[in-house]
Amino acid sequence: MTYRIHVPSDTTAKSLGADRIARTVEQLAKEQGVDLEIRRNGTRALYWLEPLIEVDTAEGRYGFGPVKESDLDSLFAAEFWKGAVEHPLALGLVEEIPYLKRQERLTFARAGVTDPLSLEDYKAHDGYKGLENALALSPQVIVDMVKESGLRGRGGAAFPTGIKWQTVLNAPADQKYIVCNADEGDSGTFADRLVMECDPFMLIEGMTIAGLAVGATQGYIYLRSEYPLAQKNLNAAIETAYANNLLGENIQGSGRHFDLEVRLGAGAYICGEETSLLESLEGKRGLVRAKPPLPAIVGLFGKPTVVNNVLSLAAVPFILDQGAKAYADCGMGRSRGTLPFQLAGNVKQGGLVELAFGPSLRELMFEFGGGTRNGRALRAVQVGGPLGAYLPESQWDTPLDYEEFAKVGAVLGHGGVVMFDDTVDMGEQARFSMEFCVAESCGKCTPCRIGSTRGVEVIDRIRAGENVEANLELLSDLCETMVDGSLCAMGGMTPFPVQSAMKHFGEDFVKNASNAPALAEEV
Amino acid sequence: MTMPGSAAWEPTAAQAIIDQLKSKPGALLPILHAIQDRFSYIPEEAVALIASALKLTRAEVHGVISFYHHFRTHQPGRHVVEICRAEACQAQGARALEAHAKAALGVDYHQTTADRTVTLEPVYCLGNCACGPSVRVGDDIHARVDAQAFDELVESLKTERVEVR
Ligand SMILES: Cc1cc2nc3c(=O)[nH]c(=O)nc-3n(C[C@H](O)[C@H](O)[C@H](O)COP(=O)(O)O)c2cc1C
Ligand code: SF4
Ligand code: FES
Numbered sequence: 041m042t043y044r045i046h047v048p049s050d051t052t053a054k055s056l057g058a059d060r061i062a063r064t065v066e067q068l069a070k071e072q073g074v075d076l077e078i079r080r081n082g083t084r085a086l087y088w089l090e091p092l093i094e095v096d097t098a099e100g101r102y103g104f105g106p107v108k109e110s111d112l113d114s115l116f117a118a119e120f121w122k123g124a125v126e127h128p129l130a131l132g133l134v135e136e137i138p139y140l141k142r143q144e145r146l147t148f149a150r151a152g153v154t155d156p157l158s159l160e161d162y163k164a165h166d167g168y169k170g171l172e173n174a175l176a177l178s179p180q181v182i183v184d185m186v187k188e189s190g191l192r193g194r195g196g197a198a199f200p201t202g203i204k205w206q207t208v209l210n211a212p213a214d215q216k217y218i219v220c221n222a223d224e225g226d227s228g229t230f231a232d233r234l235v236m237e238c239d240p241f242m243l244i245e246g247m248t249i250a251g252l253a254v255g256a257t258q259g260y261i262y263l264r265s266e267y268p269l270a271q272k273n274l275n276a277a278i279e280t281a282y283a284n285n286l287l288g289e290n291i292q293g294s295g296r297h298f299d300l301e302v303r304l305g306a307g308a309y310i311c312g313e314e315t316s317l318l319e320s321l322e323g324k325r326g327l328v329r330a331k332p333p334l335p336a337i338v339g340l341f342g343k344p345t346v347v348n349n350v351l352s353l354a355a356v357p358f359i360l361d362q363g364a365k366a367y368a369d370c371g372m373g374r375s376r377g378t379l380p381f382q383l384a385g386n387v388k389q390g391g392l393v394e395l396a397f398g399p400s401l402r403e404l405m406f407e408f409g410g411g412t413r414n415g416r417a418l419r420a421v422q423v424g425g426p427l428g429a430y431l432p433e434s435q436w437d438t439p440l441d442y443e444e445f446a447k448v449g450a451v452l453g454h455g456g457v458v459m460f461d462d463t464v465d466m467g468e469q470a471r472f473s474m475e476f477c478v479a480e481s482c483g484k485c486t487p488c489r490i491g492s493t494r495g496v497e498v499i500d501r502i503r504a505g506e507n508v509e510a511n512l513e514l515l516s517d518l519c520e521t522m523v524d525g526s527l528c529a530m531g532g533m534t535p536f537p538v539q540s541a542m543k544h545f546g547e548d549f550v551k552n553a554s555n556a557p558a559l560a561e562e563v
Numbered sequence: 564m565t566m567p568g569s570a571a572w573e574p575t576a577a578q579a580i581i582d583q584l585k586s587k588p589g590a591l592l593p594i595l596h597a598i599q600d601r602f603s604y605i606p607e608e609a610v611a612l613i614a615s616a617l618k619l620t621r622a623e624v625h626g627v628i629s630f631y632h633h634f635r636t637h638q639p640g641r642h643v644v645e646i647c648r649a650e651a652c653q654a655q656g657a658r659a660l661e662a663h664a665k666a667a668l669g670v671d672y673h674q675t676t677a678d679r680t681v682t683l684e685p686v687y688c689l690g691n692c693a694c695g696p697s698v699r700v701g702d703d704i705h706a707r708v709d710a711q712a713f714d715e716l717v718e719s720l721k722t723e724r725v726e727v728r
Binding site: 051052054055056087088090224225226227228229230233265266267268269303304305306307308309320321322323324325326341382383384385386387390391413422426456458459460461464469472476479480 | 588589590591592593595596617626627630631632633634649650651652653654655686687688689690691692693694695697699702703704705706707
């Protein structure tokens with residue numbers, strides 16, 4: 041009899057040796073005459089368990105992980121392909137693992153379950169039902185459904201997606217575009233990557249529906265060059281979609297048309313900002329454009345353009361399939377639906393945690409994350425990428441909700457949660473925020489370009505113990521100038537991590553204050 | 564396997580790449596990528612060809628190249644090793660790894676070892692943030708790279724058979 045097993049194939053599983061494991065399993069099976077069918081799934085993104093081998097059984101999938109090559113002999117001895125066997129790495133039924141079971145995986149329902157590049161698998165798991173519905177609906181009805189779902193942009197700014205689409209639908213033009221922002225530059229985030237590597241058809245379907253909704257016939261996925269596997273999987277899936285009349289002319293006989301192409305970024309964080317991204321797609325330097333006009337009116341090549349994050353577009357097939365209400369029923373307040381959080385940094389159980397809005401940051405970090413990887417005390421948490429604030433323990437009970445986070449001067453952004461233990465030097469972290477802005481500023485406005493350079497210098501002086509009080513005040517003023525005077529959130533939000541570090545971890549800045557005289561003499 | 568991006572400069576090959584892509588809307592970035600993928604950097608000769616194909620000045624093409632960290636105008640070593648410097652990796656020891664890598668290789672960022680095996684580059688996040696520190700070589704990402712794992716990685720790059728073309 042043939043036994044079927046699954047070995048993950050996303051970037052992180054591969055970085056932990058999943059390809060080698062798959063090869064060795066295949067070889068051992070051949071040597072031992074075991075009839076194993078090895079499929080490559082995406083990943084469940086329970087990363088501390090990767091590489092996680094799953095085994096199909098009548099009761100469901102049994103898991104074994106994290107598997108090292110040196111474990112394979114004992115796994116074969118235990119006949120792991122039978123599923124419910126005794127082995128130190130046996131995890132039981134994968135879907136019963138609390139970390140996974142307690143999630144609400146709407147967007148990530150298929151991740152790790154299906155073969156990312158199998159259209160049959162995708163369709164067998166509710167894929168393309170949303171498009172099928174959409175093809176029978178008028179553009180306005182589709183836009184209304186997205187509005188009613190309460191979906192807000194997942195790229196950071198949380199702008200209502202339906203309203204953006206309405207603006208583009210209303211704009212008369214001979215050509216409109218759907219642009220997917222797959223620049224995912226925020227440290228601590230990998231949910232977009234997971235969509236593209238593990239379930240690329242979902243993004244293609246979401247973009248196609250967006251095209252129908254606003255009357256756009258051309259889509260671009262602007263993908264960061266740091267994601268080679270996502271590029272490969274997207275291109276393969278797009279090719280399959282074309283071959284199956286799910287892209288291109290006369291989609292499924294509907295008379296509707298949508299083309300899609302992947303374009304690569306080139307290592308510039310600022311190109312995640314939507315207008316910089318559009319400049320880059322046009323083949324230029326990624327200089328931020330002044331708004332208005334909004335990209336929804338004057339976007340790519342001057343035409344009305346929807347720019348949405350991967351996760352925003354990936355949520356659309358579910359909404360069109362299950363209905364706006366099914367999505368809106370999750371969440372709290374004005375934050376509807378789910379947000380795929382990403383636990384990263386010094387965390388014991390890192391990975392993807394898709395949850396309806398509402399639980400506290402503490403629950404996320406401890407009940408899911410299990411605290412720090414090295415067991416030291418957790419001290420600071422940066423949520424929402426390099427422009428997000430650092431939160432001290434007194435703020436960890438804040439509910440995961442856009443408005444609640446705003447109240448404490450923080451952001452949820454794209455859902456990245458980066459945990460630091462008590463060895464972190466928050467003065468050094470603040471310096472890095474400024475340094476990052478120096479490296480990544482588009483250079484268009486002075487507060488951002490010059491301000492960040494000054495910021496690094498001032499923090500260096502403070503950390504060296506020079507005129508600490510005066511320099512701290514200077515740093516505060518500088519932060520305010522950047523917040524008030526920057527054209528976009530790069531310069532406008534870089535002060536968030538810096539100010540939060542000063543406010544909540546001020547002692548780290550003045551550690552060397554007593555050295556001041558000695559240092560002053562040296563100079 | 565042939566290492567991508569190691570081909571010697573060939574004007575006709577470059578022109579063919581440019582001709583194939585130049586009619587795409589916003590063709591400049593796709594062309595720059597294709598040239599760098601083929602030749603491992605963007606030679607000055609290519610800039611001239613690109614400028615004339617897209618009816619841009621050479622200064623304009625240079626302006627775009629210099630805006631993006633990914634593009635380079637000098638030949639790198641046989642392998643480009645990118646170390647993630649971003650926060651989630653910092654929280655897992657990336658600063659110590661950076662310091663070790665620079666000392667072990669005897670180079671700073673953007674520099675190439677004397678034996679031309681490795682060019683060291685910084686990168687801001689590889690999307691592998693739950694299992695850092697992360698390092699990229701070619702299309703391979705490596706997880707949980709400490710000093711020892713880094714040395715082993717570099718050793719494997721050094722001893723890898725050199726392609727003779
Ligand atoms: C400096 C900067 C970087 C950004 N990076 C990204 C990014 O990598 N991905 C993304 O989707 N949005 C990013 N954004 C937000 C985009 O400008 C824009 O709000 C988003 O793509 C809109 O899509 P959404 O409404 O679906 O979120 C960034 C914004 C700024 C200011
Ligand atoms: S704030 Fe910075 S990144 Fe944004 S437009 Fe100004 S210079 Fe460019
Ligand atoms: S921060 Fe290093 S891989 Fe994301």
